[in-house]
Amino acid sequence: MVRFAEVGLRYGESAPEVLRDLSFVLEPGSFHWLLGASGAGKTSLLRLMHLAARATRGEVEVLGVALSRTRRAALPALRRRVGVVYQDFRLLPHLPVFDNVALPLRVAGRAPHQIRADVTEILRWVGLAPKADAMPAALSGGEQQRVAIARAVVMRPALLVADEPTGNLDIPQARRVLSLLREMHRLGTTVVVATHAETLVAEYPAASLRLDAGRLVSHG
Numbered sequence: 532m533v534r535f536a537e538v539g540l541r542y543g544e545s546a547p548e549v550l551r552d553l554s555f556v557l558e559p560g561s562f563h564w565l566l567g568a569s570g571a572g573k574t575s576l577l578r579l580m581h582l583a584a585r586a587t588r589g590e591v592e593v594l595g596v597a598l599s600r601t602r603r604a605a606l607p608a609l610r611r612r613v614g615v616v617y618q619d620f621r622l623l624p625h626l627p628v629f630d631n632v633a634l635p636l637r638v639a640g641r642a643p644h645q646i647r648a649d650v651t652e653i654l655r656w657v658g659l660a661p662k663a664d665a666m667p668a669a670l671s672g673g674e675q676q677r678v679a680i681a682r683a684v685v686m687r688p689a690l691l692v693a694d695e696p697t698g699n700l701d702i703p704q705a706r707r708v709l710s711l712l713r714e715m716h717r718l719g720t721t722v723v724v725a726t727h728a729e730t731l732v733a734e735y736p737a738a739s740l741r742l743d744a745g746r747l748v749s750h751g
């Protein structure tokens with residue numbers, strides 16, 4: 532579950548709040564679009580959800596953990612339960628596909644045979660098993676995004692957030708990426724997808740959070 536109560540965020544002490552008075556609950560296993568004009572605060576809201584930023588007021592609870600009452604030392608373990616996908620993929624360019632996907636498992640200290648099995652399985656799931664040894668630059672944008680999704684879900688996160696994941700893709704590639712995010716939802720993951728892609732939203736009507744100038748203007 533994700534719960535925000537009266538949350539505000541400002542970047543710097545004298546800066547204005549970019550998120551204001553956000554209160555909502557996302558039930559476990561739900562799928563939400565995150566909508567709003569450019570600058571409305573979508574990326575900032577997702578950063579709070581994947582613990583890349585800390586609320587400057589109010590309470591954020593991620594997967595049942597109230598962050599204001601949590602020691603810093605406990606955050607890496609919580610972070611490992613949240614998968615993140617970005618518009619610009621953020622793959623490591625000097626590593627082949629397999630190693631990009633293996634990275635979170637290596638950081639978590641998993642055994643090599645387990646890493647091989649998990650990465651092979653997840654690459655098959657995103658349809659990229661034959662590209663395991665390819666370098667990211669040799670892949671299409673859609674393929675790179677599917678590698679990024681594989682890396683985000685290889686730790687089997689309970690929460691998956693995607694920030695404009697189809698922004699750099701054409702419609703067929705975007706549909707394929709979205710179908711993977713939907714499949715994660717079908718498998719029980721809580722999923723939040725920020726997007727401007729009204730075509731995709733129309734094709735897949737789902738609950739949404741809509742921001743306007745840092746405020747939540749609709750949820751449902």
Ligand SMILES: Nc1ncnc2c1ncn2[C@@H]1O[C@H](COP(=O)(O)OP(=O)(O)OP(=O)(O)O)[C@@H](O)[C@H]1O
Nearest residue numbers: 542546549567568569570571572573574575576695
């Ligand atoms: N690191 C930062 N430092 C200072 N201000 C920031 C920072 N990141 C975002 N902002 C400001 O916060 C506000 C919300 O930005 P944010 O990126 O969250 O919006 P967004 O809805 O994701 O926009 P877009 O759709 O263009 O990506 C903007 O006014 C932006 O300038």
